[in-house]
Amino acid sequence: MARAKANGIEIAYDSFGTPGARPLLLVMGLGTQLIHWDDDFCRLLAEQGHHVVRFDNRDAGLSTHLREFGRPELGGAAPYLLDDMADDTAGLMDVLGWPAAHVVGVSMGGMIAQVLAIRHRGRVLSLTSMMSTPGPQAAPPSPAATAVLLATPPAGREEAIARSQAAWAVIGSPGYEPDRARIADVTGRAFDRCFDPAGTARQLAAIMASGDRTEGLRGLGVPALVVHGEADQLVPLAGGRATAEAIPGARLLTFPGMGHDLPRPVWPDLVAAITRLTAGPAPAG
Template identity: 70%
Template sequence: APYLLDDMADDAAGLLDALGWESAHVVGASMGGMIAQSLAIRHPRRVRSLTSIMSTPSPHAAPPSEAAMAALMGPVSPDRETAIRQSLVTWEVIGSPGYPLDRERIARVAGLSYDRSYDPAGTARQLAGIIASGDRTPLLKDIEVPALVLHGEDDQLVPLAGGVATAGAIPGARLITFPGMGHDLPRPLWPEFVAAIDELTAVADG
């Protein structure tokens, strides 16, 4: 793998340095959750609280469904419009079956992402980085900051087992699961996410 999760965690610590922040409440979703876990492991003094969303401590703890993997690793799009259509197909598979799919927003973000930098090989590099980074479970047991784990009960890309494993590995972590939520953040659930994270940060700040 050209880079690991630890490398990206070190980048996050470097960003804190650049901002002049001694520490921060850290929230990460999906691969970002894995990076957040690595940041709390490698730079514990920089993390005031940890929220891991739809993530996992190990690629083997919650393997994706075949349909999700096929959608994620779909064919390379030859142009912008095809890339947008492919993104819609992907989110139809891995999104939240219990909530309406915001097709307009997905198409808009997919178009902006294509314009910024369309690099299909990046997905493969990220997947390689996740697999090569191995299992963080033993190291998560040393985390001492307040921790929260949020996970959808209908996630096909990182199944619920990943959230259960994360919460089980971090001492005192709180696990909240959401029926009908897949591998995205449905807008109707935003108030619940915000309330849970706000409660966590309040505890962390004492």
Template identity: 70%
Template sequence: MTTRVAANGIEIAYESFGSPEGRPLLLIMGLGAQLIQWDEALCELLVEQGHHVVRFDNRDTGLSTHLHDLGVPSAGAPAPYLLDDLADDTAALMDALGLPAAHVVGASMGGMVAQTLAIRHPGRVLTLTSIMSTPGPSVAPPTEAAAAVLTGRPPADRAAVLEQAVRTWSTIGSPGYELDREKIVARAGLAYDRCFDPAGTARQLAAIMASGDRTELLAGVRVPTLVLHGEADPLVPPAGGRATAAAIPGARLVTYPGMGHDLPPALWPAIVAEITKLTSA
């Protein structure tokens, strides 16, 4: 069941899995992606390993607050907000949930937010897992085809959204694993029905670009850190994962052949095992 709570002056929508007595594990999703992008079956695998899992919609996505009054960012104008604000949202969500600290997992932009949370609120992060992410937008630029996925004109209706979803994941997904078109279409439809807000995604993208490089600040992170990355990721190429691991003292880097900018179900057991090894140490 989705619940909304007040956090950092907005409302954040979240869902939880497993016993509250489990190890708290906070999942942060990427650019324009809703909490449903963390597959329920993946969440349940994490629960089986003793975690209490929380997934949530970042500001400007899903059922969380959308900052419509901030408009669509224009070239050269200041970003409406920064990744710092999304990290502060996350810390405030933890306050609302009564979590003094948690194991934090972020994917793509969510990895950037997780890194920022560890920098700004170090006492709130028990362990950090950064997946298919980077310390800064210029560290590992996307391929031309992958960049086009982010900058193309938003689709006009539900049918076009579903078609675009297939094109997007065909471009940035994992070439080493079969593309599940049926599942992609179903999830895209569910996401559209929950909320469709391209302007919100544009504001998040502006936050990424305006937040700059975290490499120097990540040198001060002292929590156990795991970096997971696909070796065939065209949106955030492997250099992003290598740079993240190099920036954080003691971080462990694990890469997966054939994995692109998604989480193929065939890799879930391996990914869950790596996260569990970190959170249970």
């Protein structure tokens, strides 16, 4: 595991593939860690000519946790915004020596990727926004998914695994058999790396306080792919449609039966779609 000092914090990251290949940065979602990007998925991307870097956002995993801010109240003041998380990402790119990169973000990571493209023009070669939205009001979660999002934190490792299994039964992909062994494994490893519910609350506060990005997305001039599950309860399909409608020329790719996760059977089509995007012409200007 490598560490980068960027934007006043430390960011933990690792990589797959060959330096000098097409730079591809993977940005994870709310309360999740770099290990939630499956190793095999990263290897598939690397095999398609990418130098893949995944990292822990602030307040997740082994990156800096801003514990001095405590746990914010829902709807209260946010200690930071998605702008700051996008600046973290740009700072990591500086450390990597990447003037620009292809960027793939999932859920909150898709929001961070969108903000990165808006705030740091010229540094995003292509944008892939997955199961995300241009703003909190574009696609509110279902009542069942809201209950998962706002559930009280688990008391220990075994409860965390049980809660995760129950959560993915709600927000996962009903059209695919759940990989319960993988869910248990990655949840346990994530708990062991760092368990910080207050950090997740700070990230959620950043999402809620960051407003709508539609107008900023309309001004983008980068190749864009928007990916969404048609059965997503946490960020319904309306969020993907709103994102694709806002970005000029964006392609919307949806998967029937997919929820708020990336089931292994969609990986070949997803990796192929990302690779077509990154291998295409560079953005104008």
